[in-house]
Amino acid sequence: MIDVQLIGLLNATLQAATLLFIAALGELITEKSGILNLGVEGMISVGAVSGFITAINTENLFLAVIVGVLSASAFSSIHAFVTVVLKQDQTVSGLILTILGLSLSSLIGKPYVGKKLEVKLESLIDIEEPLNIFQVLLNQNLIFYIAILLMIFTAYVLKKTMFGRRIEAIGEDLKSADSMGLKIAKTQFIATCVGGAFAGLSGVYLTLSYVPYWTDGMTSGRGWIALALVIFGGWKPYRTAFGALLFGFLEALGPRLQTYGFEMSPYIVKITPYIITILVLVFLTIIKNGNTGAPKNIGIPFFRENR
Amino acid sequence: MNKFILSKKLYRNELATFYSFLIGFLIALAVGSLILFIQEKNPFDVFSLMLKLSIGSVNSLSNSLNKAIPLILAGLGISIINSVKLWNIGAEGQIFMGAIALNFVYINTSINNSQIYIFLLLVSGFLGGAFCILFPAVAKVLFGVNEIITTLLTNYIVFGLTIYLINGAWKDPASLNFPAAAYVSESVYLPTVIGKLSSGFLICILFTLIAYYIKDKSVFGYEMRIAGGSALTAIYAGINAKQKAFFAMLIGGGFAGLAGAIELLSQTHRVSTGISQGFGYTAIIVAAITGMRPVGIFLVGCLFGALTIGGSVIQTIGVSSYIAEIIQATTLFGALIAQFFFSYEILKKSEND
Numbered sequence: 001m002i003d004v005q006l007i008g009l010l011n012a013t014l015q016a017a018t019l020l021f022i023a024a025l026g027e028l029i030t031e032k033s034g035i036l037n038l039g040v041e042g043m044i045s046v047g048a049v050s051g052f053i054t055a056i057n058t059e060n061l062f063l064a065v066i067v068g069v070l071s072a073s074a075f076s077s078i079h080a081f082v083t084v085v086l087k088q089d090q091t092v093s094g095l096i097l098t099i100l101g102l103s104l105s106s107l108i109g110k111p112y113v114g115k116k117l118e119v120k121l122e123s124l125i126d127i128e129e130p131l132n133i134f135q136v137l138l139n140q141n142l143i144f145y146i147a148i149l150l151m152i153f154t155a156y157v158l159k160k161t162m163f164g165r166r167i168e169a170i171g172e173d174l175k176s177a178d179s180m181g182l183k184i185a186k187t188q189f190i191a192t193c194v195g196g197a198f199a200g201l202s203g204v205y206l207t208l209s210y211v212p213y214w215t216d217g218m219t220s221g222r223g224w225i226a227l228a229l230v231i232f233g234g235w236k237p238y239r240t241a242f243g244a245l246l247f248g249f250l251e252a253l254g255p256r257l258q259t260y261g262f263e264m265s266p267y268i269v270k271i272t273p274y275i276i277t278i279l280v281l282v283f284l285t286i287i288k289n290g291n292t293g294a295p296k297n298i299g300i301p302f303f304r305e306n307r
Numbered sequence: 308m309n310k311f312i313l314s315k316k317l318y319r320n321e322l323a324t325f326y327s328f329l330i331g332f333l334i335a336l337a338v339g340s341l342i343l344f345i346q347e348k349n350p351f352d353v354f355s356l357m358l359k360l361s362i363g364s365v366n367s368l369s370n371s372l373n374k375a376i377p378l379i380l381a382g383l384g385i386s387i388i389n390s391v392k393l394w395n396i397g398a399e400g401q402i403f404m405g406a407i408a409l410n411f412v413y414i415n416t417s418i419n420n421s422q423i424y425i426f427l428l429l430v431s432g433f434l435g436g437a438f439c440i441l442f443p444a445v446a447k448v449l450f451g452v453n454e455i456i457t458t459l460l461t462n463y464i465v466f467g468l469t470i471y472l473i474n475g476a477w478k479d480p481a482s483l484n485f486p487a488a489a490y491v492s493e494s495v496y497l498p499t500v501i502g503k504l505s506s507g508f509l510i511c512i513l514f515t516l517i518a519y520y521i522k523d524k525s526v527f528g529y530e531m532r533i534a535g536g537s538a539l540t541a542i543y544a545g546i547n548a549k550q551k552a553f554f555a556m557l558i559g560g561g562f563a564g565l566a567g568a569i570e571l572l573s574q575t576h577r578v579s580t581g582i583s584q585g586f587g588y589t590a591i592i593v594a595a596i597t598g599m600r601p602v603g604i605f606l607v608g609c610l611f612g613a614l615t616i617g618g619s620v621i622q623t624i625g626v627s628s629y630i631a632e633i634i635q636a637t638t639l640f641g642a643l644i645a646q647f648f649f650s651y652e653i654l655k656k657s658e659n660d
Binding site for chain 2 (some may be wrong): 095267271274277281286
């Protein structure tokens with residue numbers, strides 16, 4: 001028999017991992033095309049608040065998910081426009097996207113702070129007290145399974161389809177990709193907006209299921225951890241999923257440490273995921289000796305010289 | 308095929324950054340007006356009230372300039388670190404760490420001469436900020452770990468540490484429901500200059516000049532630019548690029564730490580979560596929008612300080628203070644859009660091409 005605590009831990013791990021993974025997978029696609037988008041935190045926040053507001057007003061969860069995904073995607077198109085079309089600095093644009101996303105969602109979410117969601121995303125097969133790992137896996141909501149499908153789909157598209165190969169070619173070598181006649185701006189624009197849509201899905205998972213209410217700053221750095229996850233996963237979907245499970249486990253373990261007999265201040269427990277993220281990042285960079293597998297053109301705007 | 312081609316301008320207008328900022332600011336005001344309009348408020352009324360309550364009197368003007376102090380100092384720190392083409396997203400944490408270091412020294416020492424004591428406390432704030440960025444700096448220089456993510460994550464760690472301290476070891480029993488450390492003695496408060504304007508503003512002017520000197524006039528600044536510009540050139544010139552990056556990061560972190568120390572000694576007078584209200588993030592906008600120029604950072608810092616004050620006072624008429632933040636962020640986006648037209652020109656393709 002597995003005890004109840006362990007089941008709870010497992011469940012919390014999967015939920016925390018789903019949230020991180022979807023956003024990280026989106027960022028992975030964007031970065032593969034050579035665009036660095038540091039606005040993940042802001043995009044998650046926009047997706048979270050717009051999904052939440054739709055859910056409260058319409059009580060239609062399907063619509064809420066769609067609105068959350070689309071609004072985050074539309075929001076990310078600001079970054080795509082500024083960096084792809086106007087060729088401005090990707091770091092600056094991404095950072096401001098985060099700041100703008102957080103303040104914008106605080107502004108529109110203000111009347112909804114403290115409101116409770118009547119409907120939330122329920123698990124597909126409702127098992128009251130899951131007893132083993134299979135029942136925990138079956139007891140997740142729809143977005144968890146979508147995340148798994150997205151992982152398989154993304155890995156397939158990136159490796160096996162023309163579209164995916166084009167994205168990778170552009171991210172690795174802009175000049176060759178251009179001379180091959182690939183539509184660089186279009187591909188990068190799409191990849192950025194897809195990244196935004198994924199972040200939006202992560203956001204609606206946050207407010208419609210993970211913590212079903214809205215407060216300011218509730219993304220609490222998850223967008224940044226997602227960015228770290230992409231590096232951790234070496235820009236590979238499956239490895240990123242493994243990383244997400246690891247980070248999700250750490251996030252879930254924190255508040256449970258006391259039940260396992262560790263006496264720790266809750267305030268210190270709260271900051272452990274961030275400390276561990278940094279340490280893992282350092283460790284990983286050391287063992288890979290700086291060669292992290294990043295797309296070579298990341299952060300470099302494309303400009304075709306006059307001809 | 309395409310009728311138009313893009314061409315990089317050979318000469319960029321020297322005032323391009325300034326014009327871009329102005330254009331960006333106008334775009335931001337337009338976006339702000341639109342949001343206010345949607346919320347059924349008259350944008351003209353709101354903006355004129357913001358103007359009146361942020362620079363309309365000596366008191367409100369000094370409030371605005373006080374708010375500008377942390378923005379300017381943290382912005383200067385970011386600009387110094389950017390000389391080596393690195394980003395400091397951790398100014399928010401460094402501001403808190405400056406205040407924590409100050410309080411730590413304050414609790415454990417006692418000096419009767421208040422001027423010397425204030426000086427010592429400010430220095431400890433600077434060192435606190437430098438300490439806060441020490442780990443990201445070491446990780447960057449020794450192993451090449453992405454400094455954007457490490458400095459950002461330290462913000463969450465230091466904020467957690469602050470909450471831990473003011474709820475535990477440093478908790479002032481008198482603070483009740485709003486946990487905070489005990490107040491520092493009135494003898495170490497930074498004196499005011501005119502009205503409510505803190506003498507921290509004078510320190511701010513001094514550090515603007517120091518940052519200008521370091522970046523644009525000193526040998527160190529020159530070496531930083533080469534180190535950040537091209538690794539190969541740095542090697543040929545015999546410049547230790549890693550060493551420059553390391554010291555640039557520590558100095559930049561120190562600037563933000565000093566901001567936290569001044570904030571504590573002139574505004575909050577104790578360690579609390581109110582030491583910084585996102586100053587470290589706004590400072591990124593301030594630094595980026597000026598193209599990392601110290602004097603520009605000083606001026607835009609003052610403007611954004613006034614905007615922040617304006618944003619907080621309009622809450623009284625039921626307008627959200629986030630309007631100010633949105634205007635600040637949109638200004639930079641607008642400036643980026645304008646920058647494009649100063650750097651590129653769109654040419655029509657000729658027929659025989």
